[in-house]
Amino acid sequence: MNAILPSPLALIAELTHRCPLHCVYCSNPVSLAARDRELSTETWKQVLGEAAELGVLQVDFTGGEPLARPDLAEIIRAARGAGLYVNLITSGMPLDEKRLGDLVQAGLDHIQISFQGAREESSIAFAGTQAQERKLRAIGWIKRQRIALTLNFVIHRQNVDQLEEMLTLTEQIGPGRVEFAHVQYYGWAFTNVRNLLPTRAQLERSLEVIRLAEERLRGKIRVEYVVPDYYAKYPKPCMGGWGRKLILITPVGDVLPCHAAGMLPGMTFENVQAQPLRKIWEESGAFQKFRGEEWMLEPCRSCDRRERDFGGCRCQAFLLAKDAGVTDPVCSLSAQRGIVDQILKDINGTPPVESSTKTDWIYRSNPA
Amino acid sequence: MKPEMNSRPHLVPGCRLNEKDKPPRMLLMPERALRLNGPSLEIVERCDGSHTVQQIISELQQIYSKAEPGKVEQDILGYLELLKTQRALDFE
Numbered sequence: 511m512n513a514i515l516p517s518p519l520a521l522i523a524e525l526t527h528r529c530p531l532h533c534v535y536c537s538n539p540v541s542l543a544a545r546d547r548e549l550s551t552e553t554w555k556q557v558l559g560e561a562a563e564l565g566v567l568q569v570d571f572t573g574g575e576p577l578a579r580p581d582l583a584e585i586i587r588a589a590r591g592a593g594l595y596v597n598l599i600t601s602g603m604p605l606d607e608k609r610l611g612d613l614v615q616a617g618l619d620h621i622q623i624s625f626q627g628a629r630e631e632s633s634i635a636f637a638g639t640q641a642q643e644r645k646l647r648a649i650g651w652i653k654r655q656r657i658a659l660t661l662n663f664v665i666h667r668q669n670v671d672q673l674e675e676m677l678t679l680t681e682q683i684g685p686g687r688v689e690f691a692h693v694q695y696y697g698w699a700f701t702n703v704r705n706l707l708p709t710r711a712q713l714e715r716s717l718e719v720i721r722l723a724e725e726r727l728r729g730k731i732r733v734e735y736v737v738p739d740y741y742a743k744y745p746k747p748c749m750g751g752w753g754r755k756l757i758l759i760t761p762v763g764d765v766l767p768c769h770a771a772g773m774l775p776g777m778t779f780e781n782v783q784a785q786p787l788r789k790i791w792e793e794s795g796a797f798q799k800f801r802g803e804e805w806m807l808e809p810c811r812s813c814d815r816r817e818r819d820f821g822g823c824r825c826q827a828f829l830l831a832k833d834a835g836v837t838d839p840v841c842s843l844s845a846q847r848g849i850v851d852q853i854l855k856d857i858n859g860t861p862p863v864e865s866s867t868k869t870d871w872i873y874r875s876n877p878a
Numbered sequence: 879m880k881p882e883m884n885s886r887p888h889l890v891p892g893c894r895l896n897e898k899d900k901p902p903r904m905l906l907m908p909e910r911a912l913r914l915n916g917p918s919l920e921i922v923e924r925c926d927g928s929h930t931v932q933q934i935i936s937e938l939q940q941i942y943s944k945a946e947p948g949k950v951e952q953d954i955l956g957y958l959e960l961l962k963t964q965r966a967l968d969f970e
Contacts, residue, residue: 519911567896567904567911593897595906620892620908658892658908686890686965687908732908732965 515792517565521594522572522758522769523554525585529575530603547762551581553783555588557759560787562592566757572599574761577609583616590617597622599662602648603641610651620658622689623649627663628675649683659685665716666693666706667857673719680731687732690720695738696770700829709858713741740850744815745822745838752800752824757791765790767797770825774834800824805835809843881931881958885969888927893966895922907966917942921957925967931958 526548549557558569569589576582577600589596598613602623623645630642652659661683663669663676673690680688693699693706708716720735727733739746749756749768758766764779765787766772772779777799780790791797799805803816810821821827822838830839830849837844881887893907895914903919905912914922920941924934935954939947961967 562900567906568909570909593900595894595896595911597908619894619906622908656891658890660908686892729962729965732963 516754518561518757518791519565519567519755520757521558521561521566521569522756523558523569524758524760525554525571525573525576525579525582526761527574528578529573530578530601544762548579549759549761549763549782551584553763554581554585557763557782557787558585558589558594559592560782561757562594564788564791566594568595568597570597570599575604576600577604583609583612586613586618587616590619595619600624601641602645602652605644605648605651607651610648610655614655614657618657620660621652622660622662623652624662624664625676625679627669628672628679646683649685653684658687660687660689661685662689662691664693665690665708667708667712668705670708670712670716673716677719677723681727685731687734689734689736691734691736692738695740696773696825696829703853704856707738707740707853707857710741710854711858713737739822739826739840740854742840743842745819745826745840747819748823748826748838751820753791753797754801754820757787765794765796767800768825770829771796774825774828800834807835807837810837813843881955881962881969883932883935884930886927886930887925887934887958887961887967887969889922889925889967890965905966907964910964912964912966917953918957921954922961925958925961927970931955931969934958 526545528545561569571582571585571589576598579585586596586598596617596619598618598621600621600623602621625645626641649659661680665673669676676690677688692708695703695707699706717735717737720733724733753767756768758768758771759782760766760772763782764772765782766779771777777796779796780794782790785794803811806816806821810816813821819841822841824834824838826840827836827838828834831844831846836846839846839849841847889905893905896904896906896911903914905914905922912918917938920938921934924937929937931954935951938954939945939950942950958967962969
């Protein structure tokens with residue numbers, strides 16, 4: 511197995527769990543890292559060098575809100591100096607023009623600004639904060655810099671019918687790339703799934719809207735659409751396979767194969783303060799656990815698709831079927847597909863669901 | 879959407895090559911990396927805002943002199959169009 515161990519391509523660096531927003535679908539785990547345990551600047555610099563040496567090409571600085579780290583420019587400089595392509599995933603909220611200039615000078619390649627919808631009401635309803643105006647102002651500054659810009663709209667049942675409006679806003683702004691990404695059902699979002707997952711009719715309408723937009727914007731804006739896999743026949747190749755392409759480091763330095771792995775029972779995660787990153791990637795129990803095919807049960811074990819989708823998502827198997835080792839229940843070949851079908855029935859079977867901002871959301875809190 | 883022969887392709891802001899000393903050569907852009915080998919690397923290196931599409935074609939026809947010139951031209955035009963769709967480059 512080690513002879514053909516792939517090099518990771520991407521590092522997701524969660525610099526902090528602090529954040530001015532309180533999104534109902536936040537992908538951070540339900541228990542957040544306390545700020546006094548965050549890694550130091552020096553440790554991040556060290557780790558970035560190790561990641562580059564391992565073969566990582568791109569780093570995503572994210573969080574929480576990475577701008578909450580006062581040393582962000584220094585960290586970006588270290589990443590770029592190590593030869594990494596630097597992505598910054600942010601709400602854009604705490605940004606000012608001078609700070610943006612510092613980050614660009616430090617070597618920032620690309621910034622992604624998240625949106626909850628096209629209107630201010632979306633921001634208040636889903637992020638629990640007024641954010642729209644500040645983001646738009648930040649985008650004005652970003653467009654004067656020579657870096658790439660992505661708008662990322664988080665999509666779910668309560669805003670999927672406003673896709674055209676979001677596209678209009680996108681075309682007005684003119685970024686290089688726009689991503690419409692359906693909420694992924696982990697963490698806070700899984701808690702809110704019955705309020706978030708769109709109906710089948712909504713999903714199909716949205717696919718047509720996006721298809722037309724892609725045609726219209728070809729060569730001008732790169733349009734990407736990530737749909738919820740509950741409606742699919744086969745599962746997504748989560749993370750490009752367990753421990754194959756991606757490393758995630760939490761604010762306290764734990765090294766995970768993905769956002770959600772922290773919730774899996776019986777997993778121990780190594781920490782960058784105790785071991786070199788290469789050793790963790792190659793040898794840690796957490797990364798080895800679902801690599802290759804030995805762990806697979808039927809039907810995955812002898813399935814033609816196993817090298818394409820790797821049996822789907824381990825964390826989703828755990829969330830839905832209480833067992834991280836089984837076929838992702840989203841797969842139509844899974845004995846537990848009925849669990850997913852029941853959720854779909856609950857959402858599609860009831861009378862037409864009204865879009866409402868009076869839903870009983872569970873809002874993300876802040877770390878200690 | 880065929881590129882104009884006199885236009886000068888250039889990489890857009892936020893799209894760049896990785897460091898020379900870290901093979902393989904990759905074209906890096908938001909959340910994506912394209913591996914560049916032989917011809918694709920030769921093309922991208924010439925997307926500097928100075929070379930015209932015609933010049934890129936002529937230079938590669940010389941480098942790949944054993945290949946059929948018409949095919950070289952088609953491949954280059956196709957590749958440039960692909961990079962434009964990916965939003966990796968623009969034409970002046």
